[in-house]
Amino acid sequence: MNAGAKSAPISIRRIVATALPAAAAIAVFGTFYGAGAGKILGASLTIASSLFIFSGALQFALVALVAAGASPLPLLLAAATLNLRHLVLGAVLRPRIGGSRMRRTGSAFFLVDETFGFALAAGNAAERDGQDTQAAAERTLLVAGALCYLAWQLGTIIGVLGATLAPVEGLAGAIFPVLFIGLAALTATRWSHTLRAVAAALLTAGLALAVPDLRTFAPLIAGVLAALPPGDR
Amino acid sequence: MSPWLLAAIALITYASRAVALVVLPRPSARVEAVLARMPAPIFASLAMSTLIGDGGALAGGPILWAAAGALLAAPQRSLALCLIGGAAGYALAALLS
Numbered sequence: 134m135n136a137g138a139k140s141a142p143i144s145i146r147r148i149v150a151t152a153l154p155a156a157a158a159i160a161v162f163g164t165f166y167g168a169g170a171g172k173i174l175g176a177s178l179t180i181a182s183s184l185f186i187f188s189g190a191l192q193f194a195l196v197a198l199v200a201a202g203a204s205p206l207p208l209l210l211a212a213a214t215l216n217l218r219h220l221v222l223g224a225v226l227r228p229r230i231g232g233s234r235m236r237r238t239g240s241a242f243f244l245v246d247e248t249f250g251f252a253l254a255a256g257n258a259a260e261r262d263g264q265d266t267q268a269a270a271e272r273t274l275l276v277a278g279a280l281c282y283l284a285w286q287l288g289t290i291i292g293v294l295g296a297t298l299a300p301v302e303g304l305a306g307a308i309f310p311v312l313f314i315g316l317a318a319l320t321a322t323r324w325s326h327t328l329r330a331v332a333a334a335l336l337t338a339g340l341a342l343a344v345p346d347l348r349t350f351a352p353l354i355a356g357v358l359a360a361l362p363p364g365d366r
Numbered sequence: 367m368s369p370w371l372l373a374a375i376a377l378i379t380y381a382s383r384a385v386a387l388v389v390l391p392r393p394s395a396r397v398e399a400v401l402a403r404m405p406a407p408i409f410a411s412l413a414m415s416t417l418i419g420d421g422g423a424l425a426g427g428p429i430l431w432a433a434a435g436a437l438l439a440a441p442q443r444s445l446a447l448c449l450i451g452g453a454a455g456y457a458l459a460a461l462l463s
Contacts, residue, residue, distance in 0.1 A: 154449055174367055181369070185376035195367070195375065205371050212375040216382035223386025224393065225401045225408075234388055241384040246412055253405050254445060304456065306416075306425065307432035311452030313413035314433060318440035318448060320405035333407030334414040341415065342422045352415045356408035360400055 143255055143269045145276050151254075152277035155247045155312050156284035161305035162189055163288015164297065170196045171293040183289040187282055188245065190349065191215045218353045222249045229256045230274065231267025240271060243278020250316035251277040257319060325365050333359035431459035 166189065170179040173196050182192055194211050222244060230237065230252065252274040259269035321327045336355035341348040393401060417425045417433060424430065435455025439447040 151445060178367060178369070178372060182372055182376075185372065186379050188379055191375075191379060199367050205368075208367065208371060209374060209378065212378045213382075216379050219379075219382035220386050221404070221408075223383060224390070224397075225404050227386055227390065228392055228398050228401065230387065237388045238384060241387040242380060244383040244387065250405075250409060303426065303428055307429045307452060307456050310413045310416040310425070310429060310433045311436040311449060312445075313409045313416065314436040314440055314452075315445040315448030317406050317409035317413060318443050319445055320409060321443075326403065326406040329403060330406040330410035334410040337411040337414040338418060341418045345422060348415065348418070352408060352411035355411040356404055359407035359411075360403040363399075365399075365403065 142265060142272055143259060145272075148251070148255070148273050148276040149280060152247070152251055152280050154308055155251075155277075156280045158305040158308035158312075159189070159247070159281050160284040160288035160291075161302065163285045164292035165288075165302075166192055166196075167289040167292020168295070168297065169193075169292070170289075173200050176293045179293055180286075180289055183285055187242070187285060188216070189285070215349065217350075218246075219244055221353055221357065222246070225249075226252060226270070226274070229253065229267060230270045231265070232271045236271065240275045240278065243274055243282060245278070245281065247281055247312065248274050248278040250313070250320075254316055254319045257322065323365055329359040329362075427463065428456050428459035432456035 163183065166183070167179060170182065170192065174182065182195070186192055186195075191212060194215060195208055198208055198211060223241070226244070226249060230240075232240070252270040255273035256266045256270035259266045317330050321330055333352075333355040336358060337351045340351035340355060344351075347354070392398075413433065417430065419425060425433075432452040432455040435451035435453070435458075436448040437451075438455075439451030442448075
């Protein structure tokens with residue numbers, strides 16, 4: 134860590150340029166959410182869910198449960214279990230993120246898989262460049278988070294209004310694996326990290342195929358298991 | 367779903383995000399060492415999970431080609447190059463299909 138350095142922080146323009154492809158893909162999936170959820174929850178609750186929850190995986194799961202006639206308890210349990218990953222993401226990010234408790238309280242709202250990755254990558258880049266790593270990570274979480282948040286809201290509203298972005302669904306679907314591969318490459322700073330990443334990917338595939346019900350949690354389980362063995366080469 | 371239920375779910379979601387970032391103390395050095403090893407495996411796992419759909423089916427051809435393009439660019443450790451590699455893989459698959 135180099136939290137005490139005084140170099141210029143990462144620019145907002147650079148953060149936006151980095152996060153833009155992910156935000157575009159998030160907007161596309163937002164339209165699918167808006168179109169699907171609008172018919173089940175109604176327009177106002179659909180838009181409110183995106184405004185206040187801001188979690189694609191959870192929101193899609195909630196709509197599926199509501200459509201299946203689930204009572205409030207399963208919905209709350211789904212929220213609790215699907216959100217478990219945030220605890221791990223937050224714990225990983227905590228030592229790398231600066232700012233006061235108040236600022237972290239605000240930026241925590243934007244903690245999703247993609248913004249977690251951008252924040253970590255920005256911290257790593259700042260460390261290489263001799264800049265303030267914690268400020269870079271915090272600023273990136275906030276700016277990339279706001280961008281992805283706006284994209285999710287825009288997509289939801291477009292979907293609720295009945296418009297479709299189906300022609301670019303394939304391209305949007307390709308952005309996420311590419312993005313996560315890129316983030317894995319950026320954060321694999323040692324050979325052991327690369328080996329752990331490969332092991333985690335294989336473990337994820339094995340878990341998802343062997344226990345399909347665990348598919349949502351497989352990345353988290355595999356990521357944690359791959360990180361546990363000691364040693365850093 | 368009632369607005370109150372939605373509010374409760376939003377609260378649970380925000381709390382899950384804020385607990386580790388805001389409430390919990392900074393982890394010990396030993397825990398921090400484990401946490402420092404987590405990002406690359408987590409991202410690799412997330413990448414793999416986006417390639418496997420419901421029922422264990424693999425993603426469509428262009429998405430796999432995009433992932434292959436990104437993997438080829440991965441040793442450069444540049445997000446931009448991975449995105450370019452992914453776009454090239456996707457475009458190649460679209461051309462061939």
